[in-house]
Amino acid sequence: MLGKESEPLLSVRGLKKHFPVRKGLGAGRLKGLVKAVDGVGFHIEKARTLGLVGESGCGKTTVGRLILRLLEPTEGYIFFDGLDVLTLSESGLLKYRRQAQIIFQDPYSSLNPRMCIGKAIAESLISHGLMKKNEARERAMELLSFMGLSSQHYYRYPHEFSGGQRQRVGIARALALRPRMIVADEPVSALDVSIQAQIINLMEEIREQFGIAYLFISHDLGVVRHISNRVAVMYLGKIVELAGTEALFENPVHPYTEALLAAVPVSHPRLRRKRIILSGGVPSPLNPPPGCAFHPRCPRKIDRCQEETPEWKQVSPGHFAACHLAIGG
Amino acid sequence: MNAEGNAQDIVKTDSMAWIVWKRFVKRKVALLGLGIFAAAVFCAVFADWIAPFGPNEMLPGAQLLPPSLDHLMGTDMLGRDLFSRIVHGSRISIYVGVVSMLIATAVGVPLGLISGYFGRWIDQIIMRVMDVMLAFPVFLLAIMIMVVLGASATNVCTALGIVYIPRYARIVRGSVLSIRENEYIEAVRALGIKRWRIFLLHILPNCLAPVLVVVSLSIGVAIIAEASLSFLGMGTQPPTPSWGSDLRDAISLMELNPWLAIFPGLAILLTVLGINMLGDGLRDATDPRLKQ
Numbered sequence: 001m002l003g004k005e006s007e008p009l010l011s012v013r014g015l016k017k018h019f020p021v022r023k024g025l026g027a028g029r030l031k032g033l034v035k036a037v038d039g040v041g042f043h044i045e046k047a048r049t050l051g052l053v054g055e056s057g058c059g060k061t062t063v064g065r066l067i068l069r070l071l072e073p074t075e076g077y078i079f080f081d082g083l084d085v086l087t088l089s090e091s092g093l094l095k096y097r098r099q100a101q102i103i104f105q106d107p108y109s110s111l112n113p114r115m116c117i118g119k120a121i122a123e124s125l126i127s128h129g130l131m132k133k134n135e136a137r138e139r140a141m142e143l144l145s146f147m148g149l150s151s152q153h154y155y156r157y158p159h160e161f162s163g164g165q166r167q168r169v170g171i172a173r174a175l176a177l178r179p180r181m182i183v184a185d186e187p188v189s190a191l192d193v194s195i196q197a198q199i200i201n202l203m204e205e206i207r208e209q210f211g212i213a214y215l216f217i218s219h220d221l222g223v224v225r226h227i228s229n230r231v232a233v234m235y236l237g238k239i240v241e242l243a244g245t246e247a248l249f250e251n252p253v254h255p256y257t258e259a260l261l262a263a264v265p266v267s268h269p270r271l272r273r274k275r276i277i278l279s280g281g282v283p284s285p286l287n288p289p290p291g292c293a294f295h296p297r298c299p300r301k302i303d304r305c306q307e308e309t310p311e312w313k314q315v316s317p318g319h320f321a322a323c324h325l326a327i328g329g
Numbered sequence: 330m331n332a333e334g335n336a337q338d339i340v341k342t343d344s345m346a347w348i349v350w351k352r353f354v355k356r357k358v359a360l361l362g363l364g365i366f367a368a369a370v371f372c373a374v375f376a377d378w379i380a381p382f383g384p385n386e387m388l389p390g391a392q393l394l395p396p397s398l399d400h401l402m403g404t405d406m407l408g409r410d411l412f413s414r415i416v417h418g419s420r421i422s423i424y425v426g427v428v429s430m431l432i433a434t435a436v437g438v439p440l441g442l443i444s445g446y447f448g449r450w451i452d453q454i455i456m457r458v459m460d461v462m463l464a465f466p467v468f469l470l471a472i473m474i475m476v477v478l479g480a481s482a483t484n485v486c487t488a489l490g491i492v493y494i495p496r497y498a499r500i501v502r503g504s505v506l507s508i509r510e511n512e513y514i515e516a517v518r519a520l521g522i523k524r525w526r527i528f529l530l531h532i533l534p535n536c537l538a539p540v541l542v543v544v545s546l547s548i549g550v551a552i553i554a555e556a557s558l559s560f561l562g563m564g565t566q567p568p569t570p571s572w573g574s575d576l577r578d579a580i581s582l583m584e585l586n587p588w589l590a591i592f593p594g595l596a597i598l599l600t601v602l603g604i605n606m607l608g609d610g611l612r613d614a615t616d617p618r619l620k621q
Contacts, residue, residue: 097521124520
């Protein structure tokens with residue numbers, strides 16, 4: 001079917017976020033730019049999950065903040081359901097916020113310690129003028145039950161709950177406005193492994209029941225494989241590979257993706273993957289290497305890699321990579 | 330997923346204020362401090378009923394009597410009952426201690442909030458003015474202001490209030506700045522909560538606890554400052570009774586009539602000690618990092 005149904009919910013192109021580094025305090029001389037996000041493009045379809053993986057510091061968290069406009073991009077385009085997110089008026093931005101929400105990594109710091117959890121969930125409904133206090137409270141209690149917490153916990157405070165429970169509160173809070181898209185920024189990284197599974201399954205159920213799209217940011221490849229339809233791999237502010245989940249995990253194209261996958265532990269205690277150990281460390285985003293940012297550590301680099309930045313090529317249908325060695329499909 | 334009860338089954342559990350109170354009463358020291366402070370306030374309010382004599386009532390033939398059953402703390406050079414003077418003196422001390430800090434919070438807290446919340450040039454201007462005021466030691470600045478205003482208990486309130494404004498502004502600003510960086514503030518921004526709501530419901534409640542602690546500790550400082558100023562003759566003027574001026578009158582007579590100095594000194598000591606214990610207790614009770 002052509003038309004609106006086939007258009008992606010979220011579409012991002014050429015997204016950049018450069019942080020200026022100044023000499024001295026305040027408005028000193030410009031010393032350099034931290035290119036946290038340096039030209040990122042992807043799309044997310046309705047009710048689908050895009051996993052965004054990469055090492056710490058690769059810019060994935062920043063991408064999440066940018067698409068919600070919690071940070072303003074330096075450059076780029078963000079389209080949500082046909083709307084240009086970056087040119088929204090204040091009231092338009094408020095409407096956008098109702099549709100695009102976020103779940104944070106740290107369940108301990110993402111809730112106001114001095115507000116009871118019920119009010120924290122109901123607050124957005126009241127602030128947007130969608131419901132009066134009593135109605136909003138009813139709704140919050142429903143959400144609490146839905147999350148597996150008791151609605152009687154409405155008046156309790158965050159410190160009375162465990163990490164997993166707080167994360168459920170965070171999810172309930174994000175769901176209150178019935179968003180169409182949720183940016184999940186490492187939602188289970190701070191939780192015990194057993195609780196992780198619960199939360200991930202809960203998120204899956206929510207996605208199916210409410211038709212919510214996720215941008216699932218994580219460094220945990222196992223979890224990402226489980227929950228994502230498609231996966232994007234980031235390195236030093238750029239996406240180096242993007243493909244359907246199974247395609248990426250079975251046939252990685254980019255050497256960095258290969259190395260990442262090789263590092264995932266195998267569940268059998270006596271088996272180990274053949275590791276690809278990368279030499280060196282991640283370069284500073286202040287001073288990225290010329291050409292392909294990965295070339296100093298790449299086991300398969302050729303001369304071209306340090307001179308020319310690789311193009312974003314389609315390697316096979318729906319599978320893209322930025323590598324000189326990738327053969328276009 | 331289980332569906333749980335109705336709205337009627339909801340039991341409202343402890344509010345934050347109650348939790349703080351419960352933690353507070355666990356510490357005996359804090360309770361003692363509260364008791365002392367309450368006793369001082371009680372004296373101040375009901376001085377007329379507690380004191381057996383008037384503070385300036387000169388009893389004929391009763392000069393310089395040592396402590397006895399008739400005069401619990403003895404009498405001074407003019408035949409005035411010291412106990413009555415001490416009790417009435419608490420009025421001034423409490424009045425100055427509390428009112429000066431009220432003035433300082435009324436001006437300092439909003440300044441700190443504005444500075445911390447809006448930042449940029451407003452912050453710079455306010456903080457530079459505060460810095461100038463902070464450059465002067467508390468007592469020196471108070472004296473300077475008193476010289477301009479003239480000596481009286483009310484002027485002491487004003488002077489101390491002014492001196493403490495930058496201290497509160499600083500604390501509140503620091504609080505606001507650190508709270509702004511918290512993830513839950515980012516969370517409510519993402520939810521599209523309006524700015525005034527964020528300020529009122531998220532930033533303000535979280536920065537008030539440190540202010541409460543500093544206020545309670547500062548009242549003690551203000552009481553000592555008032556006593557010191559009165560001691561120097563620059564504060565409360567006779568005939569109004571003040572512990573500081575009582576001390577001053579006692580200096581020349583101290584050798585033979587030590588009680589004239591001991592009791593006012595003790596009054597100051599105990600009151601300020603009590604307030605400090607109260608303040609410490611509040612600080613411990615409101616510290617979110619301490620396990621319950």
